[in-house]
Amino acid sequence: xxxxxxxxxxxxxxxxxxxxxxxxxxxxxxxxxxxxxxxxxxxxxxxxxxxxxxxxxxxxxxxxxxxxxxxxxxxxxxxxxxxxxxxxxxxxxxxxxxxxxxxxxxxxxxxxxxxxxxxxxxxxxxxxxxxxxxxxxxxxxxxxxxxxxxxxxxxxxxxxxxxxxxxxxxxxxxxxxxxxxxxxxxxxxxxxxxxxxxxxxxxxxxxxxxxxxxxxxxxxxxxxxxxxxxxxxxxxxxxxxxxxxxxxxxxxxxxxxxxxxxxxxxxxxxxxxxxxxxxxxxxxxxxxxxxxxxxxxxxxxxxxxxxxxxxxxxxxxxxxxxxxxxxxxxxxxxxxxxxxxxxxxxxxxxxxxxxxx
Amino acid sequence: xxxxxxxxxxxxxxxxxxxxxxxxxxxxxxxxxxxxxxxxxxxxxxxxxxxxxxxxxxxxxxxxxxxxxxxxxxxxxxxxxxxxxxxxxxxxxxxxxxxxxxxxxxxxxxxxxxxxxxxxxxxxxxxxxxxxxxxxxxxxxxxxxxxxxxxxxxxxxxxxxxxxxxxxxxxxxxxxxxxxxxxxxxxxxxxxxxxxxxxxxxxxxxxxxxxxxxxxxxxxxxxxxxxxxxxxxxxxxxxxxxxxxxxxxxxxxxxxxxxxxxxxxxxxxxxxxxxxxxxxxxxxxxxxxxxxxxxxxxxxxxxxxxxxxxxxxxxxxxxxxxxxxxxxxxxxxxxxxxxxxxxxxxxxxxxxxxxxx
Numbered sequence: 001x002x003x004x005x006x007x008x009x010x011x012x013x014x015x016x017x018x019x020x021x022x023x024x025x026x027x028x029x030x031x032x033x034x035x036x037x038x039x040x041x042x043x044x045x046x047x048x049x050x051x052x053x054x055x056x057x058x059x060x061x062x063x064x065x066x067x068x069x070x071x072x073x074x075x076x077x078x079x080x081x082x083x084x085x086x087x088x089x090x091x092x093x094x095x096x097x098x099x100x101x102x103x104x105x106x107x108x109x110x111x112x113x114x115x116x117x118x119x120x121x122x123x124x125x126x127x128x129x130x131x132x133x134x135x136x137x138x139x140x141x142x143x144x145x146x147x148x149x150x151x152x153x154x155x156x157x158x159x160x161x162x163x164x165x166x167x168x169x170x171x172x173x174x175x176x177x178x179x180x181x182x183x184x185x186x187x188x189x190x191x192x193x194x195x196x197x198x199x200x201x202x203x204x205x206x207x208x209x210x211x212x213x214x215x216x217x218x219x220x221x222x223x224x225x226x227x228x229x230x231x232x233x234x235x236x237x238x239x240x241x242x243x244x245x246x247x248x249x250x251x252x253x254x255x256x257x258x259x260x261x262x263x264x265x266x267x268x269x270x271x272x273x274x275x276x277x278x279x280x281x282x283x284x285x286x287x288x289x290x291x292x293x294x295x296x297x298x299x300x301x302x303x304x305x306x307x308x309x310x311x312x313x314x315x316x317x318x319x320x321x322x323x324x325x326x327x328x329x330x331x332x333x334x335x336x337x338x339x340x341x342x343x344x345x346x347x348x349x350x351x352x353x354x355x356x357x
Numbered sequence: 358x359x360x361x362x363x364x365x366x367x368x369x370x371x372x373x374x375x376x377x378x379x380x381x382x383x384x385x386x387x388x389x390x391x392x393x394x395x396x397x398x399x400x401x402x403x404x405x406x407x408x409x410x411x412x413x414x415x416x417x418x419x420x421x422x423x424x425x426x427x428x429x430x431x432x433x434x435x436x437x438x439x440x441x442x443x444x445x446x447x448x449x450x451x452x453x454x455x456x457x458x459x460x461x462x463x464x465x466x467x468x469x470x471x472x473x474x475x476x477x478x479x480x481x482x483x484x485x486x487x488x489x490x491x492x493x494x495x496x497x498x499x500x501x502x503x504x505x506x507x508x509x510x511x512x513x514x515x516x517x518x519x520x521x522x523x524x525x526x527x528x529x530x531x532x533x534x535x536x537x538x539x540x541x542x543x544x545x546x547x548x549x550x551x552x553x554x555x556x557x558x559x560x561x562x563x564x565x566x567x568x569x570x571x572x573x574x575x576x577x578x579x580x581x582x583x584x585x586x587x588x589x590x591x592x593x594x595x596x597x598x599x600x601x602x603x604x605x606x607x608x609x610x611x612x613x614x615x616x617x618x619x620x621x622x623x624x625x626x627x628x629x630x631x632x633x634x635x636x637x638x639x640x641x642x643x644x645x646x647x648x649x650x651x652x653x654x655x656x657x658x659x660x661x662x663x664x665x666x667x668x669x670x671x672x673x674x675x676x677x678x679x680x681x682x683x684x685x686x687x688x689x690x691x692x693x694x695x696x697x698x699x700x701x702x703x704x705x706x707x708x709x710x711x712x713x714x
Contacts, residue, residue, distance in 0.1 A: 164674050168525035168617035170567045170606065184565075188545060208541075208610050209656035210527045212617075212668050212682045217647040221628065221670030243674035247617040247682070249527065252609050253565050260525035260569075260604040260617075271578070290574040299566035311569050313578030317521050317600035325569045325604070 001133050001357065002070055002350050006034045009343075010069045010093070012084065013076030014038035014049050014058055017178040018098055021336035022073050027052030029340060032347070039065055040076065069093040071346060073339050089136035094124065094346050096139050096339045100224075103140040103232055110140045110235050112147050113341040114283040115154045120345045139342055142236060143228040144334030145169050145248060145257055150236045151307040151333070152261065152326050155281040156274065157237055161266025163320065164243040167229065170251045170258040171214060172298060175330050176201050184252055202250060211250040223248055255302035257330040265320045271312050274322055278309050283333070288312050296327035304329055305337055358490050358714065359427055359707045363391045366700075367426045367450070369441065370433030371395035371406050371415055374535040375455055378693035379430050384409030386697060389704070396422055397433065426450040428703060430696050446493035451481065451703050453496050453696045457581075460497040460589055467497045467592050469504050470698040471640040472511045477702045496699055499593060500585040501691030502526050502605060502614055507593045508664040508690070509618065509683050512638040513631065514594060518623025520677065521600040524586065527608045527615040528571060529655060532687050533558050541609055559607060568607040580605055612659035614687040622677045628669050631679055635666050640690070645669050653684035661686055662694055 009026065013019040019040070026033060038049050038056045045060040059065055061080070066072065066088040074081050074088075075098035082101045089095050102108040109119035120139055127135040142150070149167060156162060173180035179201050187197045187207035197205050204211055214225035222230075229246040233239075251258075269277075279286045287296050288310040295310030307328040315321030328334055366383065370376040376397070383390060395406050395413045402417040416422055418437070423429065423445040431438050431445075432455035439458045446452050459465040466476035477496055484492040499507070506524060513519060530537035536558050544554040544564035554562050561568055571582035579587075586603040590596075608615075626634075636643045644653050645667040652667030664685040672678025685691055 166523050166619050166672075166674070168604075170527070170608070189549070192546070192549070203650045204654055205656055209654060210608055210610060210615050211654070212615070212652050213647075213650060217650075221647060221668070245619065245672040245674040245678065245680060247525075247619075247668070247680055249615075249617065251527070251567055253567060258567050258569070258606075260606065262523050262602065262604075262619075290570075290578060293560045293570060293574075295569050297561055297566060297568070299562055311578070311604070315523075315602040317523070317602040321602065323602060323604055 001354055004032065004347070004350060004354060007032055007070045008035040008037065008068055009033045010037040010039055010066065010072040012039045012061055012072055012074040012080065015040045015044040015047055016075055017174055017181065018075040018331055018335045020049060021331045022075060022339060023049055023051045025332065025336045025340045029344070031340065031343065037065065037069065063087045066091050066093060071096065071343050073343065074098060075335065085138055089138050092134045092136045094137050094139065096141055096342045098141040098335055098339055100143065100228060102138050103142060104235065108138050108140050110142055110232060111342050112142060112150050112236055112338060113345060115150050115236050116238070117345050120342055121349045124346065124349055141335065141339045141342065142232045143225070144175055144330040145171060145225065145259065146229050146232040146236070147334050147338050148257060148307045148326055148328035149229065149259060149261065150233050151283050152278065152309055152324070153233065153237060153263070155277050156263060156265055156269065157239070159277050160269035160320070162239065162242060163264040163266045166245055166262040168247045168260045169249055170253070170298070171248060172253040172255050172257055172330060173206060173250065174255050175214070175257065181254055184254065206250055206252050208252060212247065214248040214250050253298045255329055255331065256298035256327055257334060258296070258298050259326045261324050261326050262315060263322045263324070264318050265322065268320055269322065271314050271322060275312050283307055284309060286310070286312070295325055298327055301327055302329055303332065305332060307333055358711055361389065361704070361707060361711060364389055364427045365392040365394065365425055366390045367394040367396055367423065367429040369396045369418055369429060369431040369437065372397045372401040372404055373432055374531055374538070375432040375688055375692045377406060378688045379432060379696060380406055380408045382689065382693045382697045386701070388697060388700065394422065394426065420444045423448050423450060428453065428700050430700065431455060432692065442495055446495050449491045449493045451494050451496065453498055453699050455498040455692055455696055457500065457585060459495050460499060461592065465495050465497050467499055467589060468699050469499060469507050469593055469695060470702060472507050472593050473595070474702050477699055478706045481703065481706055498692065498696045498699065499589045500582070501532055501687040502528060502582065502616065503586050503589040503593070504691050504695050505614060505664045505683055505685035506586065506616060506618065507590050508640050509635065509666055509681070510590065510594060510620070512634050513620060513622055513626065514596070516634050517626035517677070519596065519599060520621040520623045523602055523619040525604045525617045526606055527610070527655070528605060529610040529612050529614055529687060530563060530607065531612050532571070532614065538611055541611065563607060563609050565609060569604065571605040571607050610655045612686055612688065613655035613684050614691060615653070615655050616683045618681050618683050619672060620679045620681070621675050622679065625677055626679070628671050628679060632669050640664055641666060643667070643669070652682055655684055658684055659686055660689065662689060664690055
């Protein structure tokens with residue numbers, strides 16, 4: 001059993017853009033952390049990061065550092081997760097991993113709490129049965145663009161079925177981490193100063209440009225980012241044959257990903273009914289008042305928790321077609337917040353387990 | 358008959374972003390202008406504009422100023438076209454109008470030379486039959502986002518039929534004219550200087566943001582820009598029932614519109630065959646080499662004439678589905694160049710007419 005009054009929580013990759021957001025989200029939501037470990041590579045060890053009102057010294061990530069951890073939030077890249085995720089889980093931690101490494105593993109749940117939060121509890125129960133009361137586990141946190149999409153698709157699926165989805169994204173540079181934010185800033189300054197643009201993060205200049213490439217290309221002409229949206233959406237929604245296609249585009253925006261989403265539902269669903277449905281669905285705020293020029297804007301939604309939907313309208317080009325515009329903060333709902341929400345499910349489950357014994 | 362050695366060409370709205378581009382395009386393409394009239398509102402009269410190596414003084418647009426004009430390129434907004442377009446045509450000018458005012462008029466051809474250039478000649482012949490040898494006419498130049506879309510759709514239509522088109526745009530601020538360019542520039546500077554952003558042109562800040570609104574909203578929840586893409590594409594392609602939907606989005610880019618285009622063809626067309634087809638189609642350059650991270654980029658294509666296509670790939674979510682990324686300079690192919698290309702068809706027709714007499 002876990003001692004819920006004495007929880008040790010580790011954030012792995014604590015100095016990155018998502019890691020910092022994980023720390024602030026844990027603090028904001030008053031997650032009952034007794035011992036907070038901020039872990040990172042040896043390069044960042046010794047730095048300080050903020051956790052609520054306190055400052056925490058970053059320690060080097062080692063196997064030994066993961067001993068005694070109850071919950072480990074990983075956001076340090078796929079290779080770090082591949083190496084240290086299983087070590088942490090073996091040592092009894094529930095690993096909530098923001099990298100893509102485990103997402104498509106058959107036995108790892110890929111979770112968006114509003115959509116398939118119950119899979120967390122099922123996975124924990126199974127591990128406890130197999131291993132014992134302090135069994136660890138690995139739970140994967142999906143791709144940022146996928147999370148906000150499936151939050152909106154889930155109620156449509158449940159209410160009217162999904163026949164086909166076509167999504168084009170408008171993704172902010174913070175999706176590439178702190179260094180992505182810096183590159184947009186520095187390139188923009190270079191344009192103003194008529195200097196050569198620094199170019200380290202993105203494949204082409206992002207300042208005053210749009211890039212139809214996020215991550216590298218796969219053999220079928222899609223980028224890995226596009227295939228993540230396709231494959232992860234299918235897994236999270238438990239619709240392995242979902243008809244969905246994606247074009248992922250980087251835009252010169254600091255925070256929030258926007259998506260132009262075209263949906264064909266299997267059964268009729270009017271825009272009015274879809275709006276009502278989305279308004280009462282978890283994690284969604286409908287901002288849709290064209291007369292007042294009100295719709296979700298990336299510039300206004302940084303730091304928010306919900307997935308925002310607007311521009312909801314009938315697509316007359318197909319039976320049961322809907323168009324909409326979906327925006328969320330990619331560092332929060334798209335990463336840190338979703339991970340912490342998963343941690344809250346874990347905590348809630350442990351709480352119920354301990355009360356029932 | 359026209360004296361082709363003594364052509365008078367007027368550019369109405371000569372001081373605007375598109376008007377200036379019309380002047381430079383006429384000069385670059387060595388259009389045989391004998392007398393060039395730069396016309397604008399009384400506010401701009403007296404200013405100078407560049408025409409090739411010469412400087413031309415802007416005159417006030419009046420009915421009298423349009424007397425004796427052979428070809429008038431209008432880009433001064435819908436109300437100016439509504440008032441002075443018919444006056445110019447009545448006085449014998451072939452009006453090529455870049456405003457939206459006449460585009461959907463039943464008897465006004467809406468022309469993209471690569472797609473339906475033959476409609477120009479048909480319209481001129483009909484007017485000459487009705488009125489006489491020096492008959493004027495009005496020909497409409499389509500919306501910028503529409504032009505680059507139909508250039509690409511036309512060969513697909515001819516080769517494999519079009520079942521449905523879903524387009525999401527990434528449109529530059531120059532689509533809103535010189536003042537749009539200035540607003541992006543000034544707002545970006547204001548962000549750097551931590552000052553209040555000036556906001557005169559766009560409904561919300563455009564610096565470091567994406568706006569899912571271009572032009573005002575219509576009753577069906579679509580913007581006018583989106584309805585232009587839908588309705589004008591149908592007219593130009595002569596497919597009044599074409600299944601097409603659009604989401605038009607402004608991005609903080611100075612020049613070029615990009616489009617994420619999803620096409621279902623009626624008959625099978627492989628990405629390889631589509632690529633071959635587009636490579637040999639007029640006005641199109643295929644830039645599609647993902648291995649080299651090569652695809653059309655807004656930042657690199659300002660000042661170019663072609664419509665560029667890349668990211669061409671199979672959409673597996675539907676039978677005969679294709680995804681592609683389409684970029685063109687909205688001030689050139691999307692406006693000035695297309696208008697001058699129409700003028701070249703007019704000139705060519707007059708040349709053939711005069712040689713046959």
